Amino acid sequence: MSEEIAVLDNASSLQPQKLVEIASHFRKEAGYSRLLYAPAVEPSDMPILAYLGVDVFDDLNVELRSATSWALDAGSWTKVNTKAKDLQSQNREELERWLLKIRTSIMNGTLRELVEVTSLHNPRVSQILHHSTSLLIEKGARRNVMIRANNLSLENPSVVDFQQRLSDYVPPAKNMVLLVLPCSARKPYFKSSSHKRFYNTIKAVDNYLALHIVSVTSPLGLVPRELEFCYPAAHYDIAVTGDWSASEVQMLREQFSRLEPEKHYLKAIVHAGSSSKIITELLRERKVDTIDTEAEKPSSSEGLEILQEITRTAIAEIPVLSSKDRAKGEAIGLAKFQYGESSPFLTESEISGHMPYKLRCGDLATISPRVGGLGLTVAGAAKYAANGGPSITAEDFKLVGDLFAIGVKSYDGHWVIGDQVVIKQNGKVTGVGIAKMNPEEMISMGRGLAVEVRHHA
Structure with missing residues (x-):
């Protein structure tokens, strides 16, 4: 260690959990003014190590691999029949491209995505990524960068941080009716054409302020209307297939346990298209009186008519909620979150x-x-x-x-x-x-x- 550089030895040989444990302390020990150098690491480990805070890498591993006929391609090695001298030059150039990709992803806020791609066929990187979630939440998970989500995003520290903080949130008032809607491609959801149609439909119903909109989405799970501006609810994109994996269903179950709908709502209306059956089952697991509109296309004219009719019936005997009390409750829920x-x-x-x-x-x-x-x-x-x-x-x-x-x-x-x-x-x-x-x-x-x-x- 010098005044300018601190060394992280044996980074490539440490067990994933041990590496994350060391990563939780090395900035504290080295300080922020020193560069952190990890010598002789595998190129495939470089994105995850940069994600954990390493600043400097070298080409020692490239030199050794080149001498035994291994070619570097996008961070991975392939055995080839090429002269060592030519291969060494080729691998150095490929390493430069790989490091440039890492630097560019850091500048663009997409390093997490590069790490996820690297982890798909690399068990070691996958294990390091899994064990690092809590550390990354602690270090700061609320950077306003777009999340292009996939199944691995269920462990994205920003996503997990949002989900955990749902326990701090409280709905605007007691004795409301929960209205579960699908998410939208446009964020925040309330700006989308589908959610504008939902809002105009329920606004025509007396006492509509007693309805509380919560959108269902992956990877976040549940997003109450008041939290749609909060990161990362307004900063993610995901391919919509209509199918929910077992891990996503479990994530939704955990989110409902944090929201505790049985304590806050008199009943629930589910108008979430392909997600409705799953959401209805999860709410009924928690003994919530739940109505599934069974509308296949929630924002269609037919779907909106069904929503309005069911909503009108569901809130007919619900206590009237004033706009002042509603605003107070919205502020309390958002501020607490x-x-x-x-x-x-x-x-x-x-x-x-x-x-x-x-x-x-x-x-x-x-x-x-x-x-x-x-x-x-x-x-x-x-x-x-x-x-x-x-x-x-x-x-x-x-x-x-x-x-x-x-x-x-x-x-x-x-x-x-x-x-x-x-x-x-x-x-x-x-x-x-x-x-x-x-x-x-x-x-x-x-x-x-x-x-x-x-x-x-």
């Missing part, structure tokens, strides 16, 4: 407007697609910090644009990349924004974007 135990600092304010765009928590927060939920104002930031929210103390200068690491003096509290953080200078709150580094990284790096500042005092 975003801010956890600190959320009362927002919801004790005067709640006005309604979802999706006009919900406000006094002068403390408004809906922000960029934040992915309730975005704090400077006044909200001051109250957040006073209630234990994470804050950064910056050097004494006029904060005009974003805050870079060189201007960070210290921090208080904990956050992950993508969370909102408060900026203080000389004891006063002067800004609030989205964290682009974790706490230790801001202090250690001395360069790079630390906070994307959204509001200045």
